[in-house]
Amino acid sequence: MSETESEKNARHNARMAKIKVARDRMMETKTGEKGLIIVHTGPGKGKSSSGFGMIMRCVGHGMPCAVVQFIKGNWESGERNVLKTRFADLCTVHTMGEGFTWETQDRARDVAAAMAAWEKAKELIRDPAIHMVLLDEINIALRYDYIPLDDVIAFLRDEKPPMTHVVLTGRNAKPELIEIADLVSEVQAVKHPFKQGIKAQKGVEY
Template identity: 70%
Template sequence: MTPPEDTETRHAAKMAKKKAARDKIMAGKAGEKGLIIVHTGTGKGKSSAAFGMILRCIAHGMPCAVVQFIKGAWDTGERRLLTANFGDLCQFHAMGEGFTWETQDRARDIAAAQAGWERAKELIRDPDLHMILLDEINVAIRYEYLDIAEVLDFLANEKPPLTHVVLTGRNAHEDLIAAADLVTEMTLVKHPFRSGVKGQPGVEF
């Protein structure tokens, strides 16, 4: 059996080596930039993770904004929390009217998405806003309610250099993924919906 002191010594040496390597990497990271961040994939948690980032901004006193492209008709917990408690730091714009199978009106869905995008552009142009969350915009792009080329051109040419923009929703366009600085794909492993359990407050909304 290895003596405890030998195990501790080896562990300390291993961690010291890791720290030295990490410090060397971090020494070369000095710049800051506004990121294009994409949360996509079939798994749950895309919007939840994005709202976690919004709450971080709020905790740091950084002004931010949310534009919801699809779930605008929903009474969600995040909407209640942000509008009731943090309206001074976070603007919240619910522009969507529900999923396309609920409205069953393509022209109406396109109009809502276009209105959301116009609002999003106004917010992104504001250099005082630290982060803008475009919730479920990937769905609007997928159904061609919005032109991906226009979205990418705007982000490339009009987004202030230190502004972060987060775009959520499954099936993110490959061109958006290529242009993004940070992409996370949520992978579905297991979901209660498949076992007959409906969406529940505090979990899904």
């Protein structure tokens, strides 16, 4: 005999009640708080977007935050526009890069720009008033050895204030960085319009 809608609902409610009890019991054990080291990496699209989403959450809660862009140059981007024009009192944005290395074709200049960005990042992270710092595309700078990996690891491990969140984005995150991180997300590439000949578009890529 087929199950009636009322029986389906009763079975569903009983199952959800059991799940809620187990979930509540688990949540009772999660009481700690700390400033997290968060890594968004992988070949897929959305790593910086996710980092900026976290920044917007901080802004929504009235928490001061900051962004340091290691690679991207001064071309227009929607997230930078909205932060600078509407939320400058809560979030400062520092675009320190000059574009991707194949655009600058000047390693010495790239290294100097990345090192300046890292010095700015350390200054912001040390500031006790700042709740979160997004280091956008720092993994690219680390991949090309523009900044010393050992310095980044040591600073995050030993000098980052206990309650400050630091978000690091970019593909090819170093294993040493993944090791010290509290949260690591890898974005996979399943499909991308670029392979269909579609260029980067406003509101999607920037």
